[in-house]
Amino acid sequence: KAGVTQTPRYLIKTRGQQVTLSCSPISGHRSVSWYQQTPGQGLQFLFEYFSETQRNKGNFPGRFSGRQFSNSRSEMNVSTLELGDSALYLCASSLAPGADYGYTFGSGTRLTVV
Amino acid sequence: GQQVMQIPQYQHVQEGEDFTTYCNSSTTLSNIQWYKQRPGGHPVFLIQLVKSGEVKKQKRLTFQFGEAKKNSSLHITATQTTDVGTYFCAGEDDKIIFGKGTRLHILP
Numbered sequence: 001k002a003g004v005t006q007t008p009r010y011l012i013k014t015r016g017q018q019v020t021l022s023c024s025p026i027s028g029h030r031s032v033s034w035y036q037q038t039p040g041q042g043l044q045f046l047f048e049y050f051s052e053t054q055r056n057k058g059n060f061p062g063r064f065s066g067r068q069f070s071n072s073r074s075e076m077n078v079s080t081l082e083l084g085d086s087a088l089y090l091c092a093s094s095l096a097p098g099a100d101y102g103y104t105f106g107s108g109t110r111l112t113v114v
Numbered sequence: 115g116q117q118v119m120q121i122p123q124y125q126h127v128q129e130g131e132d133f134t135t136y137c138n139s140s141t142t143l144s145n146i147q148w149y150k151q152r153p154g155g156h157p158v159f160l161i162q163l164v165k166s167g168e169v170k171k172q173k174r175l176t177f178q179f180g181e182a183k184k185n186s187s188l189h190i191t192a193t194q195t196t197d198v199g200t201y202f203c204a205g206e207d208d209k210i211i212f213g214k215g216t217r218l219h220i221l222p
Contacts, residue, residue: 033210035212041214042202042212042213042214042215043157043202043204043212043214043215044212045209045210045211045212048209048210056208056209058209059115090156090157092157102147102159102162103147103149103157103159103204103210104159105149105156105157105158105159106156107155107156108156
């Protein structure tokens with residue numbers, strides 16, 4: 001079966017712009033989580049969605065937002081980009097919220113802000 | 115807030131030697147997961163531990179969950195070059211928190 005699909009794979013944006021990243025979970029998976037990965041901070045939790053509702057949110061500013069659609073696909077938006085937002089953004093899907101079923105990660109979107 | 119600390123940050127071992135990474139949480143966890151990320155890749159789920167004192171094995175990998183459900187370890191016996199990567203633990207309290215990972219280098 002198809003894995004978690006993230007688009008685009010690479011993105012270069014300018015400071016002040018906004019960006020939207022997309023994540024299509026594994027078929028049947030209804031929970032989608034987003035993470036930011038940087039060499040210094042490791043994997044940091046952004047938010048988790050289940051049934052189109054945000055279930056949990058990490059400690060990121062309001063410039064980071066997301067949503068989930070009825071088909072479980074999710075988008076993440078970052079507005080007013082800063083240089084420090086350069087990172088690998090990973091999406092992970094699971095059958096349901098919580099860790100009981102393990103998370104399957106996508107290959108990520110590498111965002112570079114210049 | 116909840117914190118998950120993982121040590122060591124880096125580990126170099128000779129091929130064939132054993133390797134252990136440790137994970138400690140500031141709070142009691144409902145469960146803990148382990149992931150492996152190869153260089154240039156994305157994290158891949160390895161295993162989940164739920165019960166206090168639980169031990170699980172996957173071939174040369176042994177995973178343990180502490181009695182207090184606040185710490186965990188991953189032990190690899192007789193490392194091979196295919197074991198290279200970063201190993202992350204992820205603890206769940208009210209949300210999933212990842213440790214910063216242990217990067218394993220194998221010296222031939």
